[in-house]
Amino acid sequence: MSEAKVFKPRFNPAKPAFGLLVFLLYLFLLAPLLIVFVVSFAANQYLSFPPEGFTLKWYGMLPQEGTFMEGMKVSLIVAVIVTLIVLALGVPAALALDRFEFKAKAAVQSFFLSPLLIPSIVLALGMVLLFGPLKLTNTYAGIVIGHVAITIPFVIRTTLMSLATTDTSCEAAARILGAGSWTVFRRVTLPIIQPGVIAGGVIAFIVSFDEAVISLFVAESGLPTLPVQVLRYVENSADAAVAALSVILILISLAVVVVVERVMGLRKALR
Amino acid sequence: MTESKLSIVDLTKRYAAGLEPAVDRLNMEVEEGHLVALLGPSGCGKTTTLRMVAGLMDPTAGSIVVDGKEITHTPVNKRGMGMVFQSYALFPHMNVEQNVAFGLEMRQVPKAQQKARVAAALDMVQLGHLGKRQTKELSGGQQQRIALARALVVEPTLLLLDEPLSNLDAKLRETMRTEIRSIQQRTRATTLFVTHDQDEALDMADRIAVMNGGLIEQFGSPTEVYERPRTHFVANFIGQANFLDARVGAETGRANLAGESYYRVEVEGLGQFGAVGSAGLAGTTHELVIRPHRLGVSLAPGPGPAPLAGTIERVSYTGDALAVAVRVGEKLLQAQMPTISGDLPRVGDAAYLSWAPEDAYLLPAPGAVAERLAA
Amino acid sequence: MTLLEAPAAPERPRAKNEGQLERATERRNRRTYLALLLPGLLGLLVSFVFPLAYMVRMSFNQGSPDGVIVETFTLDTYIQPLTDPYYWKVTLDTFQMGVTVGVLCVLVSYPVALFLARSTSKYRGLLIAIAIAPLLTSAVVRTYGWMVILGTNGLVNSSLTGLGLIDTPLKLTNNMAGVTIGLVEIFMPYAILAMISGFGRLSPQLEEAAGSLGASKFKVFTRVTLPLCLPGLLTAFLLVFVLSISTFITPRLLGGGSVQVLATEIYDQTTGLLNWPFAAALSVILLVLFGLIIAVYQRLTRKIGG
Ligand SMILES: Nc1ncnc2c1ncn2[C@@H]1O[C@H](COP(=O)(O)OP(=O)(O)O)[C@@H](O)[C@H]1O
Ligand SMILES: [Mg+2]
Numbered sequence: 001m002s003e004a005k006v007f008k009p010r011f012n013p014a015k016p017a018f019g020l021l022v023f024l025l026y027l028f029l030l031a032p033l034l035i036v037f038v039v040s041f042a043a044n045q046y047l048s049f050p051p052e053g054f055t056l057k058w059y060g061m062l063p064q065e066g067t068f069m070e071g072m073k074v075s076l077i078v079a080v081i082v083t084l085i086v087l088a089l090g091v092p093a094a095l096a097l098d099r100f101e102f103k104a105k106a107a108v109q110s111f112f113l114s115p116l117l118i119p120s121i122v123l124a125l126g127m128v129l130l131f132g133p134l135k136l137t138n139t140y141a142g143i144v145i146g147h148v149a150i151t152i153p154f155v156i157r158t159t160l161m162s163l164a165t166t167d168t169s170c171e172a173a174a175r176i177l178g179a180g181s182w183t184v185f186r187r188v189t190l191p192i193i194q195p196g197v198i199a200g201g202v203i204a205f206i207v208s209f210d211e212a213v214i215s216l217f218v219a220e221s222g223l224p225t226l227p228v229q230v231l232r233y234v235e236n237s238a239d240a241a242v243a244a245l246s247v248i249l250i251l252i253s254l255a256v257v258v259v260v261e262r263v264m265g266l267r268k269a270l271r
Numbered sequence: 272m273t274e275s276k277l278s279i280v281d282l283t284k285r286y287a288a289g290l291e292p293a294v295d296r297l298n299m300e301v302e303e304g305h306l307v308a309l310l311g312p313s314g315c316g317k318t319t320t321l322r323m324v325a326g327l328m329d330p331t332a333g334s335i336v337v338d339g340k341e342i343t344h345t346p347v348n349k350r351g352m353g354m355v356f357q358s359y360a361l362f363p364h365m366n367v368e369q370n371v372a373f374g375l376e377m378r379q380v381p382k383a384q385q386k387a388r389v390a391a392a393l394d395m396v397q398l399g400h401l402g403k404r405q406t407k408e409l410s411g412g413q414q415q416r417i418a419l420a421r422a423l424v425v426e427p428t429l430l431l432l433d434e435p436l437s438n439l440d441a442k443l444r445e446t447m448r449t450e451i452r453s454i455q456q457r458t459r460a461t462t463l464f465v466t467h468d469q470d471e472a473l474d475m476a477d478r479i480a481v482m483n484g485g486l487i488e489q490f491g492s493p494t495e496v497y498e499r500p501r502t503h504f505v506a507n508f509i510g511q512a513n514f515l516d517a518r519v520g521a522e523t524g525r526a527n528l529a530g531e532s533y534y535r536v537e538v539e540g541l542g543q544f545g546a547v548g549s550a551g552l553a554g555t556t557h558e559l560v561i562r563p564h565r566l567g568v569s570l571a572p573g574p575g576p577a578p579l580a581g582t583i584e585r586v587s588y589t590g591d592a593l594a595v596a597v598r599v600g601e602k603l604l605q606a607q608m609p610t611i612s613g614d615l616p617r618v619g620d621a622a623y624l625s626w627a628p629e630d631a632y633l634l635p636a637p638g639a640v641a642e643r644l645a646a
Numbered sequence: 647m648t649l650l651e652a653p654a655a656p657e658r659p660r661a662k663n664e665g666q667l668e669r670a671t672e673r674r675n676r677r678t679y680l681a682l683l684l685p686g687l688l689g690l691l692v693s694f695v696f697p698l699a700y701m702v703r704m705s706f707n708q709g710s711p712d713g714v715i716v717e718t719f720t721l722d723t724y725i726q727p728l729t730d731p732y733y734w735k736v737t738l739d740t741f742q743m744g745v746t747v748g749v750l751c752v753l754v755s756y757p758v759a760l761f762l763a764r765s766t767s768k769y770r771g772l773l774i775a776i777a778i779a780p781l782l783t784s785a786v787v788r789t790y791g792w793m794v795i796l797g798t799n800g801l802v803n804s805s806l807t808g809l810g811l812i813d814t815p816l817k818l819t820n821n822m823a824g825v826t827i828g829l830v831e832i833f834m835p836y837a838i839l840a841m842i843s844g845f846g847r848l849s850p851q852l853e854e855a856a857g858s859l860g861a862s863k864f865k866v867f868t869r870v871t872l873p874l875c876l877p878g879l880l881t882a883f884l885l886v887f888v889l890s891i892s893t894f895i896t897p898r899l900l901g902g903g904s905v906q907v908l909a910t911e912i913y914d915q916t917t918g919l920l921n922w923p924f925a926a927a928l929s930v931i932l933l934v935l936f937g938l939i940i941a942v943y944q945r946l947t948r949k950i951g952g
Contacts, residue, residue: 022761025754029780029834032791035801039794047794049804085689093686100679112686115694119892119936121909122929126697129704129922149693152686169360172327175347176354177425178377181678187373191364203782210784213894217916227786234790234899243794246787253783257775260782266775270782271843283664329667344667 033250040243047239058244068245071229078140078225079209082147086204089148090155091197095189097156098163112156115149123149124217131218138222146214151207155200158269162196195263203269206256210249274339276461277301277324277429282333284319284485293319295485296333301478306455306462308472311482312508317465318433320482324463325431326350337428348377353422353460354431357438359414361406367393367417368402374425392424393417395454412443419451423458430455430462436471448474469509473497481505501636506560513566513604515541517559519552519633526629533628540600541579544626548633558634565630566606568595569623570616578623583616597622705926713920723927733911733928740891740907743822747829748887751837752879754830759841759882760875774842781835789899792828793819796900820902828900829890836889837882844878877947884943892932908932 027034040058042051062068090112097109115123127146128137136142166189174188190197212227220228226249233242260269277300284294294316301307309317322328324335326347334343342350353374361370368389375385393399396416406414415435422430435451436444452475455462466472472479473493481489481496481504489501500506503514520535526547536546536559546559572578581599593610596603604624616622705723708716727733762774780788795801796818803815818824856870857863894909901910908928915925 018757021757025758026776028754028831029777031795032788032831033780033783035794036787036791047797048799049801089686089689092682096679096682100675102679108683112690115690118698119909119932121892121894121912122933123697125912125916125925125929126701129926130697130700145693148689152690167358167360169356169358170362173354173356173360174373176325176352177374178348180348188362206782212786227784230786230790231895231899234786234793242790246790249784249787257779257782261775266778267839270778271839329671331668332664
């Protein structure tokens with residue numbers, strides 16, 4: 001086909017250069033995560049380069065590190081409770097915001113999303129000030145309450161996103177067929193918005209699980225979460241034991257990313 | 272007259288104070304087993320009416336009576352109706368059988384019986400073999416039928432259909448038209464059918480309610496609304512029509528058993544003709560309606576009674592028909608003639624129009640909306 | 647069935663109970679949505695509004711070196727940071743860091759965002775996900791990663807000494823340079839996300855159209871591509887700026903105590919000096935700065951958008 005050749009673009013040196021640039025920037029973006037991977041398998045006794053051989057000993061050390069295991073337990077308990085509470089608070093609120101009309105709607109919606117606008121150090125200080133006299137510092141309750149504020153916006157946002165894209169006539173059809181409000185919610189609405197609810201839930205889980213600042217202020221001395229333990233550890237020494245732990249944290253995040261990407265798309269869920 | 276299945280009394284819906292009502296004191300009686308089409312242009316209040324009957328929306332005023340019992344205050348899930356939505360509204364997370372069984376489940380029908388009734392309903396729409404399928408795997412027409420089966424399996428007091436065919440392509444729409452009509456006739460489900468398509472309404476309905484601006488302009492059988500439109504709007508919306516302002520002269524005789532009379536009428540610029548209309552119109556001014564295909568066109572002056580001589584201004588050939596626009600004096604009249612092999616008439620040719628008095632109908636009323644505007 | 651039924655007579659009086667049913671449903675609906683909103687509102691009240699309100703009140707109290715809080719109403723806590731040159735310097739450093747990180751982050755994110763916005767590859771979705779996935783990883787872990795890369799025995803220094811390019815290791819941690827590098831990377835996903843959302847109107851067709859009208863590659867970029875990207879770039883810059891001036895973990899770890907910004911200062915005032923009212927006042931100042939910046943930003947975007 002001689003005609004097709006006419007339209008074939010000439011070799012453009014800018015294109016591979018741009019591609020290379022983008023590749024390098026991706027590398028920069030992922031560098032800290034990749035390096036942690038490498039270090040966690042390196043046999044060097046102290047942190048240094050290049051890696052001298054492959055080992056799993058850092059991973060083997062983790063179960064014996066009492067502080068890490070304790071922190072892991074605290075973080076898991078907190079994150080699970082926070083997720084359940086935030087879903088219970090956020091999903092109904094999103095439902096009210098999408099399926100009903102009322103005057104203050106825009107204001108209420110902004111209010112629910114506003115904790116993301118407040119620096120977490122400021123929130124954390126407010127919490128420790130308030131929780132101190134209430135004897136909530138260094139308790140599960142304190143950390144959980146602290147994390148509710150910063151995770152609720154995610155659940156509200158993803159649930160709203162799902163609600164906005166569903167056809168309300170399914171709910172109307174169910175009502176006509178004889179279902180009451182609760183049945184409609186349980187049998188129709190909830191299954192339809194399930195992707196948004198799941199995405200919101202796992203994001204809330206990981207945000208709470210990885211949260212360091214509020215936990216640091218509210219419960220550093222008595223009930224340190226895993227990120228707080230890591231923070232303390234890293235402040236004193238940057239050896240490779242914490243790299244192995246970091247890899248595990250990264251893998252948990254990766255699982256969350258995969259779930260969110262599958263159910264509703266990461267970009268949609270996080271914007 | 273038998274007791275109505277559904278009576279709608281002065282039904283009114285105003286979406287917000289200060290707005291024109293979307294439905295304005297609408298009255299309608301529907302007989303048991305009838306399929307009634309709510310027909311009208313977009314925005315005339317059809318969906319609003321249907322949703323009020325379904326209970327999805329509160330009327331501002333008025334009442335809805337089914338089987339002699341007022342249900343205006345009955346919540347939607349206690350009304351026992353069936354509805355098919357324009358978007359079908361199948362539950363995306365359930366398979367076909369689960370969709371159809373939903374209403375039976377809500378009625379706590381025993382499992383075994385549910386199964387039998389779901390199977391029967393699916394057989395009725397000829398989709399018995401698709402029970403285990405997920406709904407999104409189905410074509411539009413199939414989803415449509417599932418929605419119909421889901422609505423009918425509960426043996427609803429009323430079957431409500433909101434533009435059920437408008438998402439289908441033209442061919443399928445005709446098939447589904449016949450199918451819905453035959454299922455409706457078999458089940459004898461009293462049905463309200465919303466559409467903006469006059470062909471659909473004429474083809475399927477026992478009665479047509481022609482709506483305009485929140486009001487019913489005319490309620491009657493398909494032949495009534497077509498042959499005897501009550502208003503300009505109805506005549507214009509259903510089929511094509513030529514309108515001529517006529518001074519009604521003397522009555523010249525009884526036309527039929529319905530009490531209609533023949534009149535001599537005079538149309539300015541055209542002359543005097545025979546026409547038909549309801550009794551007692553003599554001495555008034557009314558609009559005359561003549562359907563294009565009832566206008567006789569000939570290319571040579573024939574022997575008939577005083578044909579109108581004019582010039583062809585436009586010719587449109589569609590294979591099975593030939594539409595011509597004929598200028599007679601000031602007026603441009605639309606007419607239809609059968610296609611002929613051989614020479615087609617051309618623009619500029621002379622044409623001679625004539626009609627039988629039975630085919631020139633005097634509209635009895637100016638129209639409900641016009642009346643409201645005048646009031 | 648008569649042929650001609652009477653039309654709906656417009657003169658008929660309206661029903662007395664007009665709107666009754668609608669009002670009843672509205673009342674029921676109001677109860678429903680209030681019940682749905684209430685738990686969430688209460689949750690935010692307890693975990694968000696009360697702490698902030700309490701903190702604002704606390705900022706007017708009097709602190710003392712032994713951590714005792716004197717309940718009073720004083721502006722001393724505000725006057726002190728506003729008159730002490732040290733806090734002016736901390737505030738200025740914070741701002742400077744925010745601007746530097748914002749600019750650099752926009753610069754390194756722009757090519758990636760541009761690539762993602764224009765890409766028609768079937769891997770586009772995956773590439774977008776990879777670019778924003780680090781958002782969901784722990785800031786502590788990513789900062790630790792940077793410590794490993796930039797530290798005295800880290801990847802960069804080992805490589806450079808190994809290649810014989812330098813003799814003494816570069817100082818890349820425990821200073822502002824390290825903090826800046828770390829923050830730029832940590833906020834890249836936010837910037838990319840903001841940009842690809844903001845580049846909505848950008849389309850290859852537009853660029854091709856400009857090209858077909860005779861514009862050079864450079865002209866196409868400066869006259870078509872860049873102006874269309876501008877709102878997205880601005881949003882990204884402000885987002886990163888705002889995030890940087892309030893971030894704590896990275897300045898703390900990569901700064902190693904020698905980088906003082908508002909966030910680390912707030913922390914030191916509490917844990918080190920136990921001066922709670924003062925820390926509260928600094929937080930309020932940070933919040934006010936935040937409010938101002940967001941207000942200015944909204945003005946700006948409205949101007950650009952309209
Ligand atoms: N939720 C609503 N709020 C305000 N006005 C509405 C609403 N729904 C419909 N309307 C108005 O009511 C009139 C009738 O609408 P509808 O019943 O949907 O018409 P149709 O189904 O005949 O096209 C229209 O003028 C429409 O704009
Ligand atoms: Mg409609």
